[in-house]
Every structure is written in C-alpha cells, then in structure tokens.
Amino acid sequence: MVAMRTCAFSLVELLVVVAIIGLLAVLAIPAMNNITGGTSMTRAGQIVADQFAYARQEAVGKNREVQVRFVWRDGSQPGYAGVQLWAPAPNDVTSYRPISRISWLPDGTVMASNSKMSPLIAGASIRETNGVFPGRGNTKYCGFRFRPGGGTDLGFDTTSNFVTVVRDRDASKTDVPDNYAVIQVDQVNGRVRTYRP
Amino acid sequence: MRFKWQPADRQATHPAAFTLLEVLAAVTLLAMILVMTGSIISSSSRAWRQANAKIETFQDARAAFDVMTARLSRATLNTYWDYYDSSRKPFRLSSSPSTFVPDQYGRYSDLHFLCGPASSLITGMPPGISAVATQAIFFIAPTGLSSNADYSALPGLLSACGYFVAFGDDDASKPGFLSTPSRYRWRLMELSAPAEKLSVFTSSSGDSWATTPLSQGQVRAVAENVIALIVWPRLSTQDDAAGTQISDDYTYDSRTADAWSGTPPRQPAQAHQLPPNLQLTLVVIDEISAKRIDKGQAPPAEITAALAGLFANDVTQYASDLKKLQDRLADKNIGFRVFSTTVSLRESKWSP
Numbered sequence: 001m002v003a004m005r006t007c008a009f010s011l012v013e014l015l016v017v018v019a020i021i022g023l024l025a026v027l028a029i030p031a032m033n034n035i036t037g038g039t040s041m042t043r044a045g046q047i048v049a050d051q052f053a054y055a056r057q058e059a060v061g062k063n064r065e066v067q068v069r070f071v072w073r074d075g076s077q078p079g080y081a082g083v084q085l086w087a088p089a090p091n092d093v094t095s096y097r098p099i100s101r102i103s104w105l106p107d108g109t110v111m112a113s114n115s116k117m118s119p120l121i122a123g124a125s126i127r128e129t130n131g132v133f134p135g136r137g138n139t140k141y142c143g144f145r146f147r148p149g150g151g152t153d154l155g156f157d158t159t160s161n162f163v164t165v166v167r168d169r170d171a172s173k174t175d176v177p178d179n180y181a182v183i184q185v186d187q188v189n190g191r192v193r194t195y196r197p
Numbered sequence: 198m199r200f201k202w203q204p205a206d207r208q209a210t211h212p213a214a215f216t217l218l219e220v221l222a223a224v225t226l227l228a229m230i231l232v233m234t235g236s237i238i239s240s241s242s243r244a245w246r247q248a249n250a251k252i253e254t255f256q257d258a259r260a261a262f263d264v265m266t267a268r269l270s271r272a273t274l275n276t277y278w279d280y281y282d283s284s285r286k287p288f289r290l291s292s293s294p295s296t297f298v299p300d301q302y303g304r305y306s307d308l309h310f311l312c313g314p315a316s317s318l319i320t321g322m323p324p325g326i327s328a329v330a331t332q333a334i335f336f337i338a339p340t341g342l343s344s345n346a347d348y349s350a351l352p353g354l355l356s357a358c359g360y361f362v363a364f365g366d367d368d369a370s371k372p373g374f375l376s377t378p379s380r381y382r383w384r385l386m387e388l389s390a391p392a393e394k395l396s397v398f399t400s401s402s403g404d405s406w407a408t409t410p411l412s413q414g415q416v417r418a419v420a421e422n423v424i425a426l427i428v429w430p431r432l433s434t435q436d437d438a439a440g441t442q443i444s445d446d447y448t449y450d451s452r453t454a455d456a457w458s459g460t461p462p463r464q465p466a467q468a469h470q471l472p473p474n475l476q477l478t479l480v481v482i483d484e485i486s487a488k489r490i491d492k493g494q495a496p497p498a499e500i501t502a503a504l505a506g507l508f509a510n511d512v513t514q515y516a517s518d519l520k521k522l523q524d525r526l527a528d529k530n531i532g533f534r535v536f537s538t539t540v541s542l543r544e545s546k547w548s549p
Binding site for chain 1 (some may be wrong): 267389420
C-alpha cells in the first residue's frame with residue numbers, strides 16, 4: 001500500500017499540473033497573437049512596398065505607364081486589401097491588362113482608406129470606380145500610375161503620398177494605432193520607403 | 198514495488214522518487230539547453246537581419262544610381278551660335294546696347310550646367326540639412342515635372358535638377374501623422390524644382406536658378422547612407438586618358454568667366470557647352486555601420502574624418518583618393534560599397 005501511494009501521481013497533483021499548464025497557456029496565447037500580428041503586419045507592408053517597386057521597375061524597364069490598383073475585399077472587415085498592377089497591352093495601348101496576380105494582404109490586415117492614414121487612397125489619381133478583374137468579376141478599386149520615367153502622377157507633396165496598412169479592427173479609426181505599416185512613394189523618383197513603429 | 202536498480206536496503210526508508218540533486222541536475226541541463234538554443238536563434242536572426250539591411254541599403258542606392266544616370270543623360274543646354282562684340286558680350290541679351298558691333302561668332306546658351314565642390318556651390322542649406330560633402334551637380338533637363346496638374350501632359354518641360362550629398366534629418370519628407378524620432382543620415386539628395394518655377398531665363402549670370410529652390414527646400418532624398426558623390430567631367434578615356442582636358446579640378450561651369458584666348462580669339466572650352474561624359478562615383482555605407490556611428494544631430498566624426506582632404510581639386514588624385522577613402526572606412530570597420538559609371542550626355546556636341 002505504501003509503495004503504491006508513493007509511486008503514482010495523485011489526482012490533486014495532476015490537477016495542479018494541469019492548472020499550471022493552463023495558466024501558462026493563457027499567458028502565452030496573447031503574446032503569441034501579438035507576434036503573429038506583428039509578422040503579418042510586416043508581411044503586409046512588404047507586399048505593398050514590393051508591388052510599388054515592381055510597378056516602378058516595369059514602368060522604367062518597359063517604358064510604359066503602369067497602374068497600381070488597390071482592390072476592394074469584402075468580408076468581415078471590408079476595405080482595400082489587394083494590390084494589382086495593370087499596363088497597356090503591347091498591341092493596343094488603349095486597353096489595360098493586369099500584369100500580375102492580385103497580391104492580397106494577410107488576413108487581419110487592410111489598408112486604411114481615410115485621408116489621414118492613407119492620403120494616397122483618399123486622394124487617389126485613379127478615383128474609386130468599379131472594374132472587371134479577371135477571376136473576380138466586378139470589383140471596386142482605386143489607384144495611381146507610375147510614369148515611364150520612374151515618377152508617379154501623384155501630387156507634388158511627398159508627405160502625403162503614402163498608404164497605411166492597419167489591423168482590420170483599426171480600419172475605420174483615425175487615431176494612430178499601435179501597430180501599422182506606412183508605405184510611402186516619392187512622386188518624382190518613385191522611391192519606396194516603409195515605416196514601422 | 199521496487200525497481201531493480203534500487204539497493205534493497207534503502208527500499209523501506211527511501212521510496213522511488215527523484216532526489217533533489219537529480220531534479221537540480223535535470224533543471225540545470227534543461228536551462229543550459231534552453232540558453233544555448235536561445236543564443237543560436239538570436240544570433241542567427243541577427244545575422245539574417247544584418248544581411249537583409251545590407252542588401253536593402255545597397256538595393257536602394259543602386260536604384261537611385263539608375264534614376265540619377267537616366268536623368269543626367271538628358272541634361273540639356275540648347276546651345277546656339279550668336280554674335281559677340283569686342284568686349285565678349287553676346288548679342289541676344291536684353292542688355293545688349295543698340296550700338297552693338299559684332300566681332301566674333303561664339304556659342305551661347307540661356308541655360309546652365311555646373312558642377313564642383315558642394316560646399317562652395319551650395320550657399321543656403323535646405324531646411325533640415327546641416328552639412329554637405331564632396332561634389333554637387335546642377336543642370337537643366339526636360340523632366341516634365343510640374344506641381345500644376347494642367348501641365349502634366351507636357352513631358353518636355355524644362356526644370357532645374359541637381360544632385361548632392363547632404364547630412365540631415367528626414368522630417369520634411371516623413372508622412373504627416375508619424376511621430377517617429379528624426380533619422381539623421383548622410384543621403385543622396387536631388388534638387389527637383391517644378392518647371393513653372395524655373396528662373397534660369399531671368400538672369401544670364403550666376404546660379405540662383407539652382408540655389409534659390411535649393412535653399413527653399415525643393416529637394417528630396419534619393420538614397421540613404423550615401424557619403425560621397427564624385428562628378429568628374431571628362432572626355433572619353435580613348436581621347437583623354439588622364440581625364441584632365443576638360444576639368445582638372447572637378448569643377449565645370451558653362452557660364453564660365455574665363456577670358457577668350459588665342460588668335461583668332463576662342464571661347465573658353467567650358468563656355469556654353471556640355472561635357473561629353475561624366476564619370477560618376479557614389480560611396481554608400483551599410484545601415485548597420487550607419488546605425489553604429491549615429492550621433493544624432495551631429496554628422497558622425499568617422500565619416501567626416503574619412504572624407505577629409507579627399508576629392509578636393511585634383512582629378513589626377515582620383516584613384517589614390519578613392520583608395521584612401523576605402524582604407525579609412527575599412528579601418529573604422531564601416532561596411533561600404535563603391536558604385537561607379539560613366540554617363541554620356543546625349544545633348545553634348547563637344548568642340549574643344
């Protein structure tokens with residue numbers, strides 16, 4: 001009887017261990033959430049910056065105008081969450097065609113569309129309109145253009161040529177959230193910069 | 198119940214369990230393993246970040262170099278032939294007297310091209326800029342750049358352009374709502390004034406068309422961590438191996454004040470014409486080093502010391518100056534890269 005009692009865990013001991021594991025998990029999950037949120041925000045910023053840089057390279061390298069289109073995503077938090085590049089077809093400069101797939105931001109992130117956080121979207125040179133996107137049908141979009149010289153058709157004031165990626169629950173707020181990625185484009189030389197808090 | 202390895206005599210007093218010593222040893226071992234994996238992960242992630250930062254800095258600089266060479270190659274002067282009188286004043290100026298007596302033919306241009314030491318060309322610093330280094334270049338090119346949307350369909354509009362290397366903050370270009378601290382770096386800056394502000398036609402002398410928009414802050418950063426820009430106007434290497442025929446001190450001014458010389462009198466070579474080639478050199482340091490030597494508002498002493506006395510006024514010293522700069526940066530353990538190319542100016546019709 002003595003041997004049996006000392007060689008096994010009692011129910012109370014097991015319960016204590018399970019409780020400790022549970023406590024640790026409860027503490028760790030928000031931290032994990034923070035980390036995954038941070039990496040998806042970084043990734044979202046990179047996706048937008050990469051698309052801008054690619055558009056600039058296409059415009060300079062192929063000597064043609066390239067449109068950067070921000071594509072609307074419906075869902076739990078609707079907003080502009082995709083980027084696609086469009087350029088004139090080689091044999092017909094009046095018809096624009098996509099030259100890349102739509103790059104969607106990671107789930108949980110979206111581009112803010114108010115004029116404080118994303119003046120580039122609020123005052124976009126391609127105004128908000130509807131267009132047919134291959135594989136998606138009629139979708140709302142807006143955007144701007146890269147010129148063949150590497151510059152853009154945006155306003156002359158660099159400080160207002162940027163988009164901000166935020167978590168989707170911050171999408172409609174105008175005060176600065178604690179996690180965001182700002183992607184700025186220089187309208188003259190097309191230089192792309194990313195700011196993270 | 199009893200394990201085989203337990204000594205029989207201890208069974209009664211010592212039931213099967215870990216001793217304190219065993220638990221301590223296990224915990225210590227676990228901690229050691231954790232610390233080791235942690236340090237491996239952190240060092241590898243640091244290495245990855247550093248490599249990434251290095252690549253990004255140089256990518257930025259390379260893209261900027263492409264923009265710069267593309268724009269420079271379109272520099273224009275629109276030179277034409279004009280009468281000059283015996284005091285070497287051109288005819289087609291509003292100040293020409295009605296008694297103008299032509300004496301010679303000569304080149305003339307209403308536009309201007311100049312390069313030389315940044316510290317002497319840039320008299321009024323743009324806001325946020327506290328120091329300039331090495332050389333600067335100012336020219337006029339058909340950029341079509343305009344702040345007025347009505348002019349956006351005129352891609353040939355002339356505007357004032359220029360490049361120089363400057364130290365300062367990034368407050369003027371930072372997105373509106375950001376409150377991140379100012380970032381003080383050496384940067385390759387671009388003068389890009391809108392076409393409707395081009396004032397080169399208002400005066401036939403001086404360089405206020407470039408220095409005025411510059412001091413008003415019509416500049417933008419093209420690349421970060423660029424510490425030196427060397428502009429060397431020269432003939433092609435086949436025609437001029439030493440590179441001293443056009444300019445022996447890196448300076449070039451198409452509105453030169455040099456006198457005509459010889460019989461028959463000839464204009465100074467630099468007057469109202471573009472140099473055929475520009476040899477451009479950029480020295481870029483990596484972001485890791487820049488962060489390490491960052492002193493806030495004051496330009497880092499390491500860079501100032503590394504550039505001291507180099508590329509001043511003797512093009513024949515170019516190679517040895519560049520070698521010195523590389524040695525000094527390497528001494529200070531600063532990672533760097535040198536970009537160099539020769540740009541042909543398309544509009545240049547050089548005649549000596």
